[in-house]
Amino acid sequence: MxxxxxxxxxxxxxxxxxxxxxxxxxxxxxxxxxxxxxxxxxxxxxxxxxxxxxxxxxxxxxxxxxxxxxxxxxxxxxxxxxxYLSNRPTEAINNLIKRVKRVAFGFRHFAHYQIRALLYAGKPNWDLLATITPR
CATH class of the missing domain: 1.20.1280 (Monooxygenase)
Structure with a gap:
């Protein structure tokens, strides 16, 4: 204990x-x-x-x-x-997505949300960034 x-x-x-x-x-x-x-x-x-x-x-x-x-x-x-299996990796990803979602107020496009989640996870898909044009 x-x-x-x-x-x-x-x-x-x-x-x-x-x-x-x-x-x-x-x-x-x-x-x-x-x-x-x-x-x-x-x-x-x-x-x-x-x-x-x-x-x-x-x-x-x-x-x-x-x-x-x-x-x-x-x-x-x-x-x-x-x-010796666990659902920890899945739960970690779900937690990360929920944290991003909490701070993603105002995102109207799924691509923006996806980019934010990838950046937050530290593994961005840089090919998607070219498709985003900032306002």
Whole structure:
């Protein structure tokens, strides 16, 4: 588990009298730990056990919902350890496009938007620049 700051623990202690937020935070950190496991068989067992542990009645409703989700998606979560594939590159590109879109107010032509996205990504298609005439 990642290092926990004293400040975070004291804030949790002060603002979370029943410990629900602390339990949700610990559950989140434990879920993140799934990806630290190298053995695919162990990861599969860990995912199933974690999902069922989070379904305990002593857990807050949000943590139990997380447990249901983990149990439902256990095979897919564990499959990552067998294939070692991720959708990170796709998500990175989607994030980049959304950031460009946020600052692209006023673009009326798709080519302008496309040029901005390519420039922002650092891989412009310079052949397209010749087709753009500034106003």
């Amino acid at each position: 990642r290092a926990v700051s004293t400040k975070l623990l004291s804030l949790l202690e002060a603002g979370d009298p029943r410990g629900e937020v602390r339990m949700a935070w610990h559950a989140k950190e434990t879920v993140r730990g799934i990806y630290d496991i190298d053995d695919s068989g162990l990861a599969g067992e860990f995912v199933l056990r974690l999902g069922h542990d989070l379904l305990d009645d002593s857990c807050p409703p949000e943590v139990r919902q997380l447990g249901r989700t983990i149990v439902r998606w256990a095979n897919q979560i564990a499959a990552r350890h067998q294939a």
